[in-house]
Amino acid sequence: MAALIGFVGLCLLVGAAGGALTADAVRQWYPSLIAPPLTPPPWVFAPVWTLLYIMIGVSAWLVWLRPGSYPALRLWGWQLAANAVWPAAFFGMRNPMLGLPVIGLMLLLTGVTIRAFHPRSLPAALLLLPYLAWSLFATYLNAGFWWLNRS
Numbered sequence: 001m002a003a004l005i006g007f008v009g010l011c012l013l014v015g016a017a018g019g020a021l022t023a024d025a026v027r028q029w030y031p032s033l034i035a036p037p038l039t040p041p042p043w044v045f046a047p048v049w050t051l052l053y054i055m056i057g058v059s060a061w062l063v064w065l066r067p068g069s070y071p072a073l074r075l076w077g078w079q080l081a082a083n084a085v086w087p088a089a090f091f092g093m094r095n096p097m098l099g100l101p102v103i104g105l106m107l108l109l110t111g112v113t114i115r116a117f118h119p120r121s122l123p124a125a126l127l128l129l130p131y132l133a134w135s136l137f138a139t140y141l142n143a144g145f146w147w148l149n150r151s
Contacts, residue, residue, distance in 0.1 A: 003064055008057030014084045015053045019046070022091035029094050036144025052134055055127045056080070062124035063117050072116035079109035096146035103139050110135060 019026075026042070060076045063069045082105050090099030110132050118125040 004058065004061045007061040007064065008054055011053035011057040011060075011080065012050070014080055015049050018084060018087035022087045025091040025094055030091065033145055034148040036141055036148060039141060039144070048134060052131045056131055059117065059121075059124040059127035062121040062127070066120045069120055072113070072120055075109060075113040075116050079106060079113050082106035082109050090142060090145075096142055096149065099142045100139075100146060103135065103142050107132070107135055107139060 030042070056076075060073060063072050063076070082102060086099055086102045086106055089102045090096055110128065114125050114128045114132065117128065
């Protein structure tokens with residue numbers, strides 16, 4: 001049980017740290033941007049990411065329960081690190097263009113992590129699919145914000 005709390009707690013900490021570091025930009029800069037179509041209202045992001053972080057943590061815990069899981073968990077750690085860098089690039093530096101390669105790396109690492117988790121735990125791999133889907137949507141939004149606010 002302690003490991004489960006640790007994995008989920010780490011994921012929630014990544015989200016909370018990103019939120020704390022980017023709060024001013026989210027309140028002041030982000031609303032001033034031209035938003036791409038389908039951009040959700042700002043209040044949607046916190047509950048969605050909270051749920052996703054819980055699922056990401058549970059996923060890692062399920063794999064951790066299996067012997068020989070270190071290589072897969074190392075990939076999981078790298079994707080979580082990329083996830084932590086993205087808000088700093090997009091919001092913290094107020095730079096959607098810089099956010100694009102970061103979120104691209106996050107997508108790649110998430111896909112590789114899902115592939116590594118699959119043989120160890122199908123439920124763990126499946127728990128990461130909503131995160132991958134939301135991250136693809138976030139990539140569309142990131143690209144849209146960059147495109148519509150280039151000047």
